[in-house]
Amino acid sequence: METIAMFGGSGATGRHVIEQAMNRGFRVRTLVRNSGAFSPQSRAVQVIEGSLLNPSDIEKTLEGCDSVCCVFGPRPPFRDIFCAEATRIIVEAMQGWGIDRLLCQTGAMIGAYRENRTWLFRLMVRMFNRSNGAMARDRAEQEHIIEESGLDWTLVKPPRLTDRPPAGKYLAGPGVKVGLLSAVARSDVAAFIVDQLQGSDYFGKAVFISGY
DSSP states (O other), X not given: OOEEEXXXXXXXXXXHHHHHHHHTTOEEEEXXXXXXXXXXXXXXXXXXXXXXXXXHHHHHHHTTOSEEEEOOOOOTTTOOXXXXXXXXXXXXXXHHHTOOEEEEEOOTTSSOOGGGBOHHHHHHHHHHHHHSHHHHHHHHHHHHHHHTSOSEEEEEEOSEEEXXXXXXXXXXXXXXXXXXXXXXXXXXXXXXXXXXXXXXXXXXXXXXXXXX
């Protein structure tokens, strides 16, 4: 039975990833800031209380794990800038433990992916970057750290996330294009992430994912 280290497991998407991973027979170790606010009812999930910016907490979470999922990020009003630094700590710890597989969800608006965006979506990205410059730069640096890590990484880049029931149908791949109306259910993103835990189709790829 494989064990996943989850970072961001107490968030809306992270909870879906954990649920689907358990349903498919994975064990999960997840790092959360407040263990009292996150108590999954399963022995397959081990909750570790700590900080994403504390290397010893990251090390503790990674112990005995086979792969890593990162689905953390700032919440509105986007004042917490931490993704790049947390990712750097995780990558360095993974290298030390010899863990190769890393899946990280960022977003369709992060980074320079002109060919994946309609012109209206590119306009929205420019507006977003102007109003949230520090956060956008931090997320782009997060992706850069992963791309230069030497790990078997996959970046997962959804557009607008919804809490709708899973559709079970979505488009995913390095060439998928997103527009202003593009959206995808968190549960479908979670299904894709769990699918890729044992797959190698998208090693070293940034994958855009969108509902039909």
